[in-house]
Amino acid sequence: MPSPGYWRGIPSRLRLEAVRCSSCENVVYPSRRICPHCHGTKWEPAELSRTGEVVTSTVVHVAPDDFAMEAPYVLALIETPEGARLMLQVTDCELNEIGPGTAVNLEFRRIRAEGNSGILCYGFKAVPAG
Amino acid sequence: MREVAIVGVGMTHFGELWNDSLRGMFAEAASGAMADAGVDHLDGLYVGNMAAGQFVGQEHLGPLMASQIGMAGIPATRVESACASGGAALRAAYIEVASGMSDLVMAAGVEKMNDGADVTQVLATAADQELEAYHGATFPALYALIARAHMATYGTTEEDLAWVSVKNHHHGAMNPKAQFRREVTVEQVLGSSKVAEPLRLLHCSPVSDGAAAVLLCPLDQAARYTKRPVKILGTGLATASLSLADRKSPAILDAVKDSAVHAYKMAGVGPGDIQVAEVHDCFAIAEICCIEALGLVEQGKGGAAARDGLTALGGKIPVNTSGGLKSKGHPVGATGIAQAIEIVEQLRGLSGDRQVQGAEIGLAQNMGGSGASSVVHIFGRV
Numbered sequence: 374m375p376s377p378g379y380w381r382g383i384p385s386r387l388r389l390e391a392v393r394c395s396s397c398e399n400v401v402y403p404s405r406r407i408c409p410h411c412h413g414t415k416w417e418p419a420e421l422s423r424t425g426e427v428v429t430s431t432v433v434h435v436a437p438d439d440f441a442m443e444a445p446y447v448l449a450l451i452e453t454p455e456g457a458r459l460m461l462q463v464t465d466c467e468l469n470e471i472g473p474g475t476a477v478n479l480e481f482r483r484i485r486a487e488g489n490s491g492i493l494c495y496g497f498k499a500v501p502a503g
Numbered sequence: 504m505r506e507v508a509i510v511g512v513g514m515t516h517f518g519e520l521w522n523d524s525l526r527g528m529f530a531e532a533a534s535g536a537m538a539d540a541g542v543d544h545l546d547g548l549y550v551g552n553m554a555a556g557q558f559v560g561q562e563h564l565g566p567l568m569a570s571q572i573g574m575a576g577i578p579a580t581r582v583e584s585a586c587a588s589g590g591a592a593l594r595a596a597y598i599e600v601a602s603g604m605s606d607l608v609m610a611a612g613v614e615k616m617n618d619g620a621d622v623t624q625v626l627a628t629a630a631d632q633e634l635e636a637y638h639g640a641t642f643p644a645l646y647a648l649i650a651r652a653h654m655a656t657y658g659t660t661e662e663d664l665a666w667v668s669v670k671n672h673h674h675g676a677m678n679p680k681a682q683f684r685r686e687v688t689v690e691q692v693l694g695s696s697k698v699a700e701p702l703r704l705l706h707c708s709p710v711s712d713g714a715a716a717v718l719l720c721p722l723d724q725a726a727r728y729t730k731r732p733v734k735i736l737g738t739g740l741a742t743a744s745l746s747l748a749d750r751k752s753p754a755i756l757d758a759v760k761d762s763a764v765h766a767y768k769m770a771g772v773g774p775g776d777i778q779v780a781e782v783h784d785c786f787a788i789a790e791i792c793c794i795e796a797l798g799l800v801e802q803g804k805g806g807a808a809a810r811d812g813l814t815a816l817g818g819k820i821p822v823n824t825s826g827g828l829k830s831k832g833h834p835v836g837a838t839g840i841a842q843a844i845e846i847v848e849q850l851r852g853l854s855g856d857r858q859v860q861g862a863e864i865g866l867a868q869n870m871g872g873s874g875a876s877s878v879v880h881i882f883g884r885v
């Protein structure tokens with residue numbers, strides 16, 4: 374599925390930019406117009422820490438075509454210290470050493486080469502800390 | 504609002520139907536439902552379909568399908584809510600009849616998944632493209648994340664997951680319309696290939712082709728069409744955020760719970776009144792989470808239900824007597840309608856070897872995405 378240009382280049386993906394709701398203080402990632410917690414519309418920028426903890430994870434064996442070369446790979450739901458959650462691959466690790474509570478660092482990586490044209494897509498991946 | 508009944512049902516076999524087209528399958532199911540009720544006209548048509556545009560390049564299914572059954576001209580619309588498209592089509596038809604807008608309305612569902620596009624990729628379009636699919640998430644992966652969270656929170660085991668498949672294949676072996684009419688063992692499930700850990704191939708519903716259709720009319724007109732109408736007692740549809748990251752707990756399907764609360768309230772019944780249920784077991788973990796969210800078992804006790812025989816035929820609350828999505832097959836847009844048909848047949852007493860004796864109230868729950876859409880209907884014998 375070819376991704377549109379705005380989507381390959383969105384700042385939240387490339388710089389982990391999140392926002393803090395001015396009324397309820399919740400950190401929301403990625404930014405959006407209306408706060409899912411209180412319906413507020415005033416935001417302050419909030420960059421996420423480059424660290425987090427695994428909430429839940431899996432090892433993907435049957436992958437979409439664009440990721441076939443990488444399978445098997447770990448996919449995890451990660452929570453940052455600010456309370457934002459994001460789904461990322463966990464890389465540079467043993468497949469079965471990742472589970473709830475695993476501490477990770479978030480690093481800027483190549484995510485995939487997309488489709489036949491091979492457009493390079495970037496973003497963050499998690500790597501076990503320490 | 505008027506009271507509404509289902510007065511006719513029809514469906515194709517589910518399976519790899521290499522020789523059948525999208526329109527051909529629809530026409531077979533729709534004609535079956537019209538013949539069942541003895542009708543030659545419709546006042547409206549809703550076609551549940553997830554992704555014919557991607558699977559076979561065909562959009563605009565409302566008029567296409569109406570014309571396939573000689574009904575060109577009637578109001579006809581396609582309804583899309585990913586794998587809950589069928590349930591959503593049924594709800595739209597229900598609302599149209601209940602409101603008094605139309606008298607005889609068909610709710611159908613159809614999907615042609617084999618012999619077309621890359622299925623994993625098409626299904627993944629029902630996940631959040633920017634936050635999930637971009638990073639390599641597939642549907643099995645999303646449900647695997649849910650499964651791991653459920654296991655960590657409630658102690659659910661891989662064997663518990665396997666028992667859901669074993670039970671549903673046991674039921675499906677008795678269903679002449681099912682894709683896989685055969686039993687599987689716990690050992691076979693646990694020995695099948697890994698898809699997304701802890702989910703293995705035999706924890707996953709198959710890729711299927713098929714169509715299903717039901718006819719709705721006001722209850723006070725039902726006697727014109729059938730001796731055995733089944734009343735729709737309640738309907739509920741609820742949504743949750745598309746992405747797992749935006750939910751409070753990945754182990755809990757809030758949309759399922761919310762859709763059930765609406766349907767129970769409207770029907771004036773509770774989970775304890777349900778005697779037979781079809782729930783959305785696209786993956787074994789989904790059945791476990793859904794029976795908890797529907798209140799059929801206590802939160803966290805879903806893992807033991809299939810293993811202990813609670814949800815098998817002859818158990819306290821038989822779940823997925825059709826074989827479920829796992830064994831009957833899961834042509835995504837048709838599933839919600841096929842679930843309703845199983846419950847209608849149960850309440851009509853026509854389920855043969857799979858009959859739940861004396862069933863008077865049944866429930867069907869149809870889900871889209873990783874639980875972002877859920878539709879619940881509750882049915883009663885008249």
Ligand SMILES: [Zn+2]
Nearest residue numbers: 394397408411
């Ligand atoms: Zn807020």
